[in-house]
Amino acid sequence: MGKAMVSRAARLSVAPMMDWTDTHCRTLHRLMSRHTLLYTEMVTSPALVRGHALHLLDHNPSEHPVALQLGGSDPAELAEAARLGAQAGYDEINLNVGCPSDRVQSGAFGAVLMKDPALVAKCVNAMQRAVDVEVTVKCRIGVDDQNAEEVLPEFLSRMVGAGIERMTIHARKAWLNGLSPKENRDIPPLDYPLVHRMKELFPNLHISLNGGITTLEAAEAALDGGMDGVMIGRAAYHQPAEILCQADRRIFGEGEDTSAEDVVLAMLPYIEAHLDKGGKLQQVTRHMMGLFAGRPGARIWRRILSEGAHVEGAGTALVKEALDQIAHQSALASEARAV
Incomplete structure (x- = not known):
C-alpha cells in the first residue's frame, strides 16, 4: 500500500494496545471499517532479532492498512526489526516513544526515550535506511519534570530533521516514577492545546492526536480543529461498534455504515x-x-x-x-x- 494511502488512513487509527490489538482483534476491527489504520501490539526489537519470535509478525491480508509498532533503543537492532516487519508486509513501521511501563523502562525504550531525542533520531535514521515503507513515531508530550512546552517542540524538530513526516502525540506526560502504566493513561492531565500549537509550529508534519478521545464526535472535532489524524485506544476496544461502524462515512467520506x-x-x-x-x-x-x-x-x-x-x-x-x-x-x- 502506498505512503499516501496509509497517510490518509491515519485520519483515524486504533492505538497499539498490549494484550489487546492482536491479529484477531484487528480482523474484527477491519470488518467494521475498511479505511481506519490499525496497529499491532508493541513488539520489541530484541524479541524479533535476538529471540527470532517471527510469529509476532503474523497477520492476515485482510488487516491492511496495518502498522507494526516496535519497541527498542538500539539503532542497528531496530533497523533489523523494521526490515523483518516490512518483509512481513506491514504498511508502516512505528517506533514507540510513549509507553511508560516498568518493563519498557528497564529495556531503555518507550517513554524514557523522550529524554534522549538524539538517540531516537539515530534509531529512526537506521530504520528508514532499512525499509521502503514509512517510519513513524508515537510519543508523549514529555516525561516527569520536563517542561513539555520546551521539550516537545525540540523533540519534534529532531524528528523532522531525521526525516519523520508523521507523528502520533499522546497529549499527556508520562510519569516514570510514582505512577503505574494504568495510572499513566488517566492521571497526567491532557494538554490538547499544546498538540495543536505543535501543528502550527510544524505545519508540514502530519500529527495525529491521541489520549482521552472516546467518541467519533470528539475525533471529528479534533480533525475540524486542525489535526491531521486522531488515534483512539481503549474506547475503540471496549465500544468498537460505536467508534468504527460509522468511521468510513464520517471520517473518510466514503462507504456505508456497518452494523x-x-x-x-x-x-x-x-x-x-x-x-x-x-x-x-x-x-x-x-x-x-x-x-x-x-x-x-x-x-x-x-x-x-x-x-x-x-x-x-x-x-x-x-x-x-x-x-x-x-x-x-x-x-x-x-x-x-x-x-
Missing part, C-alpha cells in the same frame, strides 16, 4: 478457520465482548461468551446463540417503546 450484527456474521467463517487450525474460541471472542455496548442484550451477550467460550468444544454455535439473544432483547425493547 455489529453484520460484523458478527462476517466473523463466523474466520472463527471456523481459527478453530480448524486448533485455536480456541475464547482467543477470538474475548475481543468481541463490547460489540453491543450500550444496547439491549449487551449483558447477556457478554455473559454467554464469557461463560461458554472457554469450554472445550465451544464453537460458532455459541456465538450464534449470543447473537440470537441480541435480536430477542432488541425486539423486546422495540415493543416496550411502542407501548
Whole structure:
C-alpha cells in the first residue's frame, strides 16, 4: 500500500494496545471499517532479532492498512526489526516513544526515550535506511519534570530533521516514577492545546492526536480543529461498534455504515478457520465482548461468551446463540417503546 494511502488512513487509527490489538482483534476491527489504520501490539526489537519470535509478525491480508509498532533503543537492532516487519508486509513501521511501563523502562525504550531525542533520531535514521515503507513515531508530550512546552517542540524538530513526516502525540506526560502504566493513561492531565500549537509550529508534519478521545464526535472535532489524524485506544476496544461502524462515512467520506450484527456474521467463517487450525474460541471472542455496548442484550451477550467460550468444544454455535439473544432483547425493547 502506498505512503499516501496509509497517510490518509491515519485520519483515524486504533492505538497499539498490549494484550489487546492482536491479529484477531484487528480482523474484527477491519470488518467494521475498511479505511481506519490499525496497529499491532508493541513488539520489541530484541524479541524479533535476538529471540527470532517471527510469529509476532503474523497477520492476515485482510488487516491492511496495518502498522507494526516496535519497541527498542538500539539503532542497528531496530533497523533489523523494521526490515523483518516490512518483509512481513506491514504498511508502516512505528517506533514507540510513549509507553511508560516498568518493563519498557528497564529495556531503555518507550517513554524514557523522550529524554534522549538524539538517540531516537539515530534509531529512526537506521530504520528508514532499512525499509521502503514509512517510519513513524508515537510519543508523549514529555516525561516527569520536563517542561513539555520546551521539550516537545525540540523533540519534534529532531524528528523532522531525521526525516519523520508523521507523528502520533499522546497529549499527556508520562510519569516514570510514582505512577503505574494504568495510572499513566488517566492521571497526567491532557494538554490538547499544546498538540495543536505543535501543528502550527510544524505545519508540514502530519500529527495525529491521541489520549482521552472516546467518541467519533470528539475525533471529528479534533480533525475540524486542525489535526491531521486522531488515534483512539481503549474506547475503540471496549465500544468498537460505536467508534468504527460509522468511521468510513464520517471520517473518510466514503462507504456505508456497518452494523455489529453484520460484523458478527462476517466473523463466523474466520472463527471456523481459527478453530480448524486448533485455536480456541475464547482467543477470538474475548475481543468481541463490547460489540453491543450500550444496547439491549449487551449483558447477556457478554455473559454467554464469557461463560461458554472457554469450554472445550465451544464453537460458532455459541456465538450464534449470543447473537440470537441480541435480536430477542432488541425486539423486546422495540415493543416496550411502542407501548
